[in-house]
Amino acid sequence: MLKATSETERKMRDYTRQVSTINSVCSLVAFLPTIFAIYAGIPYLYFFILVPSQILVIAGISYYKYHIERSAREIEVSPSKYVLDNTMSYAIFSISLPILLFMFILFYSLTSLQRVITINLLFVMSLLFVVSNLPASRMKRISKPLEDAYLVGKAEEISNKLGTGKLGIYVLNLGRFRIANAGQVGAMKYSVFITDYLLDNLSPEENVAVIAHEFAHARQRHVLKTAVIAWAITAVAGNLMVFPVDVGTYPVLSLVLPAIGFLFLMLAMLLIIPGIQRRFELEADLIAASVVNGMDLVNALQKITRLNFAPSEISRHWSMDHPPTRERVKKIIAYTQGNATSPNVQGTKATHNIPK
Numbered sequence: 001m002l003k004a005t006s007e008t009e010r011k012m013r014d015y016t017r018q019v020s021t022i023n024s025v026c027s028l029v030a031f032l033p034t035i036f037a038i039y040a041g042i043p044y045l046y047f048f049i050l051v052p053s054q055i056l057v058i059a060g061i062s063y064y065k066y067h068i069e070r071s072a073r074e075i076e077v078s079p080s081k082y083v084l085d086n087t088m089s090y091a092i093f094s095i096s097l098p099i100l101l102f103m104f105i106l107f108y109s110l111t112s113l114q115r116v117i118t119i120n121l122l123f124v125m126s127l128l129f130v131v132s133n134l135p136a137s138r139m140k141r142i143s144k145p146l147e148d149a150y151l152v153g154k155a156e157e158i159s160n161k162l163g164t165g166k167l168g169i170y171v172l173n174l175g176r177f178r179i180a181n182a183g184q185v186g187a188m189k190y191s192v193f194i195t196d197y198l199l200d201n202l203s204p205e206e207n208v209a210v211i212a213h214e215f216a217h218a219r220q221r222h223v224l225k226t227a228v229i230a231w232a233i234t235a236v237a238g239n240l241m242v243f244p245v246d247v248g249t250y251p252v253l254s255l256v257l258p259a260i261g262f263l264f265l266m267l268a269m270l271l272i273i274p275g276i277q278r279r280f281e282l283e284a285d286l287i288a289a290s291v292v293n294g295m296d297l298v299n300a301l302q303k304i305t306r307l308n309f310a311p312s313e314i315s316r317h318w319s320m321d322h323p324p325t326r327e328r329v330k331k332i333i334a335y336t337q338g339n340a341t342s343p344n345v346q347g348t349k350a351t352h353n354i355p356k
């Protein structure tokens with residue numbers, strides 16, 4: 001009975017593997033020559049010869065990637081726009097790499113105390129950015145408020161049930177890129193964004209389920225929690241890493257503390273934070289399933305997986321911040337059938353039971 005699905009899953013896995021291989025090759029092309037140029041100490045050659053050649057090679061690879069994307073996901077974007085968009089991000093990376101390195105060298109020419117002050121100022125600034133409304137207001141520029149009367153009405157019902165207060169819902173116009181996604185943006189003031197591709201391809205009930213999931217993120221303050229946890233970890237690790245190297249009396253500490261800081265940061269980025277985010281996803285799923293029909297959410301998740309052509313069985317990367325669709329579906333169904341209790345939701349019960 002799983003024959004057809006496993007065939008699709010195999011195709012999806014092949015596609016995902018191809019795309020991630022291409023992305024790795026592009027990163028290497030953008031990264032390795034830079035390291036070489038810096039090592040050889042040839043900055044002029046770098047900007048005038050190396051960067052343009054890197055960009056040309058990446059543009060060529062992007063054109064190849066475009067064909068894979070087009071046959072797998074039937075994207076409608078023009079090849080030139082696709083290649084330009086894809087190449088741009090790598091070009092920014094290879095141009096900014098030497099600048100970052102220069103700032104790094106400048107940073108290490110400061111005294112220990114200056115370094116500690118600088119890094120903590122940067123941390124405070126980054127936290128202010130995260131809790132500010134800047135990311136959402138930038139996204140609103142390419143969006144329009146959700147107008148569908150049915151969805152707006154349902155969203156109001158859900159926000160009343162969850163006690164989130166009124167939340168703005170915006171439709172992100174990504175046009176022919178065909179990305180089905182939704183997200184809650186903002187750590188203090190909450191907005192929900194839905195891509196046009198998702199809105200157009202999901203049934204009204206499935207869209208309502210997606211909105212409920214995003215509202216659940218807002219209710220649980222997941223964005224704020226993730227930001228504060230990530231910020232605290234980076235601040236601790238950063239301070240350990242710039243620990244005064246000239247402490248004199250304890251020279252061993254000046255090696256051990258930065259190493260501990262670095263390991264802690266790696267551990268946090270690869271395991272701790274993605275782990276917390278996966279937990280938040282499952283929590284948002286179950287809270288959503290307590291105010292809408294759980295099966296609508298299940299159908300929405302499975303449809304989104306198909307629309308984005310991502311395998312539902314394996315996650316693309318082991319540190320991925322979303323659990324595999326299959327795991328989420330299993331948990332939602334268990335909750336809807338009353339076999340599991342939702343975390344942090346007092347007094348709410350699944351509103352619909354699905355036939356067993």
Ligand SMILES: [Zn+2]
Pocket residue numbers: 213214217281284
């Ligand atoms: Zn989510």
